[in-house]
Amino acid sequence: MNRLSIFSFLIIFLTACQSGKEQNPNLSLWYQQPADEWMKATPIGNGRLGAMVHGGIAMEKLALNEVTMWSGQPDPDQQTRTDGKQRLAAVRKLFFEGKYEEGSQMAAHDLIVGSRSFGTHVPTGDLTLRFGHNEAAATGYKRELNLRDAITRVSYQVDGVTYRREYFCSNPDNILVIRLSSDKKGQLDFDLGLTMMRKSDSTVFAVNNNSLEFSGKVCFPKFGPGGVKFAGKVEVAALGGIIQASDTILKVNGADEVIIMLDIRTDYDNPEYRSVCRATVEKAIAKGFESVKKDHVADYKELFDRVDISLGSSEADKKPTDVRWKAKKEGATDPGLDALFFQYGRYLLIASSRENSPLPSNLQGIWNDNLACNMGWACDYHLDINIEQNYWPSNITNLHECNAPLFRYIKFLSEHGAQMTQDIFGNPGWSANTIVNSWGYTAPASTYWGLFPTAGAWIASHLWTHYEYTNDKDFLEKTAYPILKSAATFFLDYMTELPGTDYMVTGPSISPENSFRYNGAEFTLSMMPTCDRVLVFETYMSCIRASEILGMDIDFRQSLEEALKRFPPFRIGKNGTLQEWLEDFEETQPNHRHTTHLLALYPFSQISLAHTPELAAAARKTIERRLNAPGWEDVEWSRANMINFYARLKDPQEAYNSYAGLLNTFTRENLLTISPKGIAGAPWDIFIIDGNGAGTSGMAEMLIQNHEGYIEFLPALPEQWKTGYFKGLCVKGSAETDAEWTDGKITQMTVRATTDGTFAVKLPRNDCPAKISLNGKNQESTIQNGDRITLTMKKGDIWKVRY
Numbered sequence: 043m044n045r046l047s048i049f050s051f052l053i054i055f056l057t058a059c060q061s062g063k064e065q066n067p068n069l070s071l072w073y074q075q076p077a078d079e080w081m082k083a084t085p086i087g088n089g090r091l092g093a094m095v096h097g098g099i100a101m102e103k104l105a106l107n108e109v110t111m112w113s114g115q116p117d118p119d120q121q122t123r124t125d126g127k128q129r130l131a132a133v134r135k136l137f138f139e140g141k142y143e144e145g146s147q148m149a150a151h152d153l154i155v156g157s158r159s160f161g162t163h164v165p166t167g168d169l170t171l172r173f174g175h176n177e178a179a180a181t182g183y184k185r186e187l188n189l190r191d192a193i194t195r196v197s198y199q200v201d202g203v204t205y206r207r208e209y210f211c212s213n214p215d216n217i218l219v220i221r222l223s224s225d226k227k228g229q230l231d232f233d234l235g236l237t238m239m240r241k242s243d244s245t246v247f248a249v250n251n252n253s254l255e256f257s258g259k260v261c262f263p264k265f266g267p268g269g270v271k272f273a274g275k276v277e278v279a280a281l282g283g284i285i286q287a288s289d290t291i292l293k294v295n296g297a298d299e300v301i302i303m304l305d306i307r308t309d310y311d312n313p314e315y316r317s318v319c320r321a322t323v324e325k326a327i328a329k330g331f332e333s334v335k336k337d338h339v340a341d342y343k344e345l346f347d348r349v350d351i352s353l354g355s356s357e358a359d360k361k362p363t364d365v366r367w368k369a370k371k372e373g374a375t376d377p378g379l380d381a382l383f384f385q386y387g388r389y390l391l392i393a394s395s396r397e398n399s400p401l402p403s404n405l406q407g408i409w410n411d412n413l414a415c416n417m418g419w420a421c422d423y424h425l426d427i428n429i430e431q432n433y434w435p436s437n438i439t440n441l442h443e444c445n446a447p448l449f450r451y452i453k454f455l456s457e458h459g460a461q462m463t464q465d466i467f468g469n470p471g472w473s474a475n476t477i478v479n480s481w482g483y484t485a486p487a488s489t490y491w492g493l494f495p496t497a498g499a500w501i502a503s504h505l506w507t508h509y510e511y512t513n514d515k516d517f518l519e520k521t522a523y524p525i526l527k528s529a530a531t532f533f534l535d536y537m538t539e540l541p542g543t544d545y546m547v548t549g550p551s552i553s554p555e556n557s558f559r560y561n562g563a564e565f566t567l568s569m570m571p572t573c574d575r576v577l578v579f580e581t582y583m584s585c586i587r588a589s590e591i592l593g594m595d596i597d598f599r600q601s602l603e604e605a606l607k608r609f610p611p612f613r614i615g616k617n618g619t620l621q622e623w624l625e626d627f628e629e630t631q632p633n634h635r636h637t638t639h640l641l642a643l644y645p646f647s648q649i650s651l652a653h654t655p656e657l658a659a660a661a662r663k664t665i666e667r668r669l670n671a672p673g674w675e676d677v678e679w680s681r682a683n684m685i686n687f688y689a690r691l692k693d694p695q696e697a698y699n700s701y702a703g704l705l706n707t708f709t710r711e712n713l714l715t716i717s718p719k720g721i722a723g724a725p726w727d728i729f730i731i732d733g734n735g736a737g738t739s740g741m742a743e744m745l746i747q748n749h750e751g752y753i754e755f756l757p758a759l760p761e762q763w764k765t766g767y768f769k770g771l772c773v774k775g776s777a778e779t780d781a782e783w784t785d786g787k788i789t790q791m792t793v794r795a796t797t798d799g800t801f802a803v804k805l806p807r808n809d810c811p812a813k814i815s816l817n818g819k820n821q822e823s824t825i826q827n828g829d830r831i832t833l834t835m836k837k838g839d840i841w842k843v844r845y
Contacts, residue, residue, distance in 0.1 A: 114161015115268025685740025
């Protein structure tokens with residue numbers, strides 16, 4: 043264990059001791075039957091390699107995934123254009139003249155560039171274990187995913203024998219591991235096989251009687267030609283019994299215990315993928331199960347155990363997860379399930395995005411259900427909210443390291459986006475539009491939903507947010523600022539003056555994925571939709587602050603400050619809502635799921651109750667108008683959005699109602715969030731991970747906020763969570779916070795500085811006086827409940843208030 047790990051462990055241990063609270067023990071998803079479909083299986087993953095465990099009795103199935111398993115290929119010539127600035131200027135002229143139809147047609151011809159080989163992430167296939175056990179005779183069945191150690195376990199009894207299995211994906215050893223055992227010797231008999239998702243493009247064969255190797259090339263022509271080459275290896279080690287190879291199956295007979303280890307690799311940035319795959323499995327087998335498991339648990343817990351939470355308890359805590367899930371859908375109150383869902387979101391982020399992941403979490407994390415990739419929207423990276431939501435909980439829930447693959451991917455996009463930006467728009471710097479892939483496609487793909495040049499700025503905003511939470515100046519200087527500066531450079535050159543005003547505007551662009559009416563016709567493109575104003579403002583401000591912190595680029599900073607003076611203001615429309623477009627257009631779809639103009643409320647803070655109350659009221663009216671519109675097109679991410687919005691509006695009951703709506707309507711038995719059948723043409727419920735991420739971030743926002751310049755504990759605590767605690771949630775400025783409360787009132791709160799800093803804290807309005815200490819020493823104070831106080835703290839300082 044390195045020094046950082048030891049320090050983190052001590053902090054967690056000491057915090058637990060000081061608070062007198064034990065960790066919440068009820069952190070398992072468990073079931074009394076196997077999963078009979080993908081959406082009931084439990085996910086395991088190490089940030090690159092993943093599987094859905096079904097836990098079958100007669101036949102076990104693990105649906106296998108690897109994050110770089112992509113179809114498509116690079117297509118560097120697809121977006122080459124000339125005279126980008128002139129073409130853009132001609133399009134803009136039409137919009138400025140009010141010729142929206144002609145402008146949209148010209149934009150479709152001159153600015154839209156489709157991909158000849160976009161591709162999609164695809165599943166690998168299934169690992170199957172055929173036991174032949176009589177399912178009807180099985181008793182005492184239990185399938186459990188324990189979030190404390192990231193291990194799925196299955197146990198049951200058949201004919202007086204107890205069978206047990208363990209499954210996990212290790213990040214330190216980069217391997218998927220299964221252990222099978224029984225309480226009597228010689229009882230393990232099964233056939234191990236592989237069912238590849240696309241048999242015509244892969245080969246499975248046996249090697250050395252105890253391993254299977256498979257290889258092939260992804261072929262998924264739905265989204266163009268090309269695909270990665272891949273290789274996999276499964277090795278079986280048995281205690282007792284024999285292992286025999288038969289064609290493409292391994293047969294195990296009479297074993298006492300069996301260890302199975304599996305790896306899958308592709309040639310995506312990995313020319314030695316075959317040898318790396320073999321070496322990974324061989325090394326893990328030689329290391330042994332117990333050592334691999336020990337390192338896996340220690341590695342995982344160093345991240346997961348940073349945060350603990352309890353939102354209350356009930357008799358439901360003793361029930362299986364699917365039973366609780368069903369009762370919740372029928373209106374039951376179950377605060378233990380709420381805490382489980384919160385921590386499940388953190389688990390999924392850890393399992394799908396680690397520091398060594400070659401790609402970030404996609405629309406399905408790393409668990410491809412073979413459904414999303416068959417939809418027109420594919421299983422890729424959507425930058426008009428979905429991938430952003432995946433990472434919303436990373437900083438506030440103390441998982442900063444999980445951002446690493448996202449940041450590498452943003453750098454990758456900025457490099458490819460620089461060429462696209464020059465070709466399509468004729469500007470320096472970089473940008474990206476709505477959909478991007480693993481091959482560097484960043485161009486606008488459609489005037490309806492794809493011409494969104496501020497999408498790159500949106501995903502890049504995570505760089506600045508990461509700095510705000512960590513105060514990592516080295517990261518800011520070497521990683522974040524260069525990318526943000528390049529994005530700002532694009533907007534400085536790209537924005538143009540709105541005729542007849544002093545305003546500078548973007549466009550033509552969309553407000554994803556909404557449309558408006560103009561002169562009786564429906565359009566999507568306009569100049570400077572409100573979301574563009576929000577995102578460019580955020581880009582400029584982050585660069586200004588970074589320039590000040592780093593003491594560099596004074597002239598560039600001043601150019602941004604001058605440019606900000608020419609931004610159009612937020613506007614409130616005739617119906618009292620925040621305008622979605624620069625003009626007060628009539629919405630074509632008042633029930634539309636996207637509310638991208640409300641980015642100003644969350645995740646950013648350009649609108650807040652404390653600083654812009656009139657705009658906050660307009661934002662609230664916007665939300666209520668959408669929610670109350672007939673046939674509101676609700677989906678998992680839009681419902682999760684509402685949790686965050688209402689938390690920022692400090693409306694605890696509506697925030698909770700939105701959370702309950704997410705869990706009740708947009709999850710399945712394994713608590714994964716879904717885009718429901720019928721939305722965007724889907725013939726099935728399709729797993730999309732963004733609801734899990736944004737749901738967790740929204741719950742965190744209900745418990746702690748500091749976007750208004752001070753830390754506020756329990757800003758949106760609902761009645762359903764009236765007694766509980768949390769430990770380890772983070773705030774900007776680089777600090778961790780704890781809180782305990784009873785009957786809705788705080789009894790204790792803590793701020794721990796993780797770097798030197800100054801923090802403002804708003805004390806709650808409790809009935810009893812506060813007892814304050816710094817590093818265990820009581821402080822004399824005349825502060826009153828409800829006051830705001832300022833703390834100057836050194837790294838490691840612990841400031842605590844008790845009531």
